[in-house]
Amino acid sequence: MKRSLAIAPRGDLDIVMTRSFDAPRALVFDAFTKPELVSRWLLGPDGWSMPICEIDLRVGGRYRYVWRRDKDAKAMASGGVFREVAPPNRTVATEQFEDPWYPGEAITTTEFVEKGGLTTVTMSMHFDTQEIRDGVLKSGMESGVERSYQRLDEMFAAQVAPSA
Numbered sequence: 001m002k003r004s005l006a007i008a009p010r011g012d013l014d015i016v017m018t019r020s021f022d023a024p025r026a027l028v029f030d031a032f033t034k035p036e037l038v039s040r041w042l043l044g045p046d047g048w049s050m051p052i053c054e055i056d057l058r059v060g061g062r063y064r065y066v067w068r069r070d071k072d073a074k075a076m077a078s079g080g081v082f083r084e085v086a087p088p089n090r091t092v093a094t095e096q097f098e099d100p101w102y103p104g105e106a107i108t109t110t111e112f113v114e115k116g117g118l119t120t121v122t123m124s125m126h127f128d129t130q131e132i133r134d135g136v137l138k139s140g141m142e143s144g145v146e147r148s149y150q151r152l153d154e155m156f157a158a159q160v161a162p163s164a
Contacts, residue, residue, distance in 0.1 A: 003019060003020045003021065003022075003149075003153065004019070004146070005017060005018070005019045005142060005145060005146045005149060006018045006019070007137070007142050007145075009133065009134075009137060010124070012130045012133070013126055013127050013128070013129070013130060013133055014124055014125060014126050014127070014133065015124070015125045015127075015133060015136060015137060016122065016123070016124050016125075017122070017123045017124075017125070017142075017145065018120060018121070018122045018123075019120070019121055019149050020118050020119065020120045020121070021118070021119050021120075021121065021149075021152065021153065021156055022117070022118060022153070022156060022157075023117075023119055023156040023159075024114060024117060024119065025088045025089075025112045025113070025114035025119045026087075026088045027119075027156065027159070028088075028112055028114075028119040028121060028156075029087055029088035029089075029112050030088075031152055031155065031156075032091070032110060032112075032121070033055060033057050033087075033091065034055070035053040035054060035055045036053075037155070038050070038053050038055065038065070039053035040151070040155060041148055041149075041151040041152040041155055042065065042148050043067065043147075043148055043151065044067065044144030044145075044147065044148060045143065045144045045147055046147065047069060047070050047071060048067050048068065048069050048070065049067065049068050049070060050065060050066065050067050050068075051066060051068055052064060052065065052066035052077075053065055053066075054079075056082075057082065057085055057087075057091075058082060058085055059082055059083065059084065059085055060081065060082065061081070061082045061085075062079060062080070062081055062082075063079055063080060063081075063082070063093065064077065064078070064079035065077065065078055065079065076097070076099065077097065077098040077099070078095055078096060078097045078098065079095075079096065079098070080093045080094035080095045080096055080105065080108075081093060081094050083107070084109075088112055089111065089112055090109065090110065090111045090112065091109075091110045092107065092108070092109045092110075093107075093108055093110075094106070094107055094108075095107075095108050095125075101139070102127070102132050102135055102136055102139075103128070103132060104127070104128040104129075104132065105128075106125045106126060106127050106136075107125070107126040108123060108124070108125050108126075109123070109124045109126075110122070110123045110124075111123075111124075
């Protein structure tokens with residue numbers, strides 16, 4: 001079944017993104033928190049790779065992602081600090097880009113809820129101002145997020161596909 005990403009503003013400072021996956025919660029949580037998995041799917045639009053993916057999954061631990069566009073080697077990096085880690089239910093972390101396309105940092109809360117083998121991921125992003133939040137909403141980032149989630153769907157399908 002095709003799943004789609006829902007993105008909506010909440011209040012004046014938040015964006016909420018919701019997407020379901022046909023996989024158990026523990027597997028989805030791992031896909032969001034283990035570097036060897038994150039670097040395979042969290043790539044945004046086609047034509048990008050993630051040569052650096054570092055995740056120290058503990059309160060106070062840092063993460064850092066570096067993406068590289070294949071055609072011209074342009075790089076983009078972001079990172080932050082985990083404020084809460086509650087496997088397989090929830091993480092809370094800061095997010096800041098090294099060459100910022102929006103000012104300041106966001107606080108991202110990611111929740112994983114499983115029902116009947118289907119896991120819904122709700123990511124709430126809290127920004128410093130409404131102007132920043134609205135700019136992120138207008139950025140077109142949803143197409144890159146959805147393409148990343150499609151890759152994740154493919155990874156889950158490959159893991160549960162019967163062997164020949």
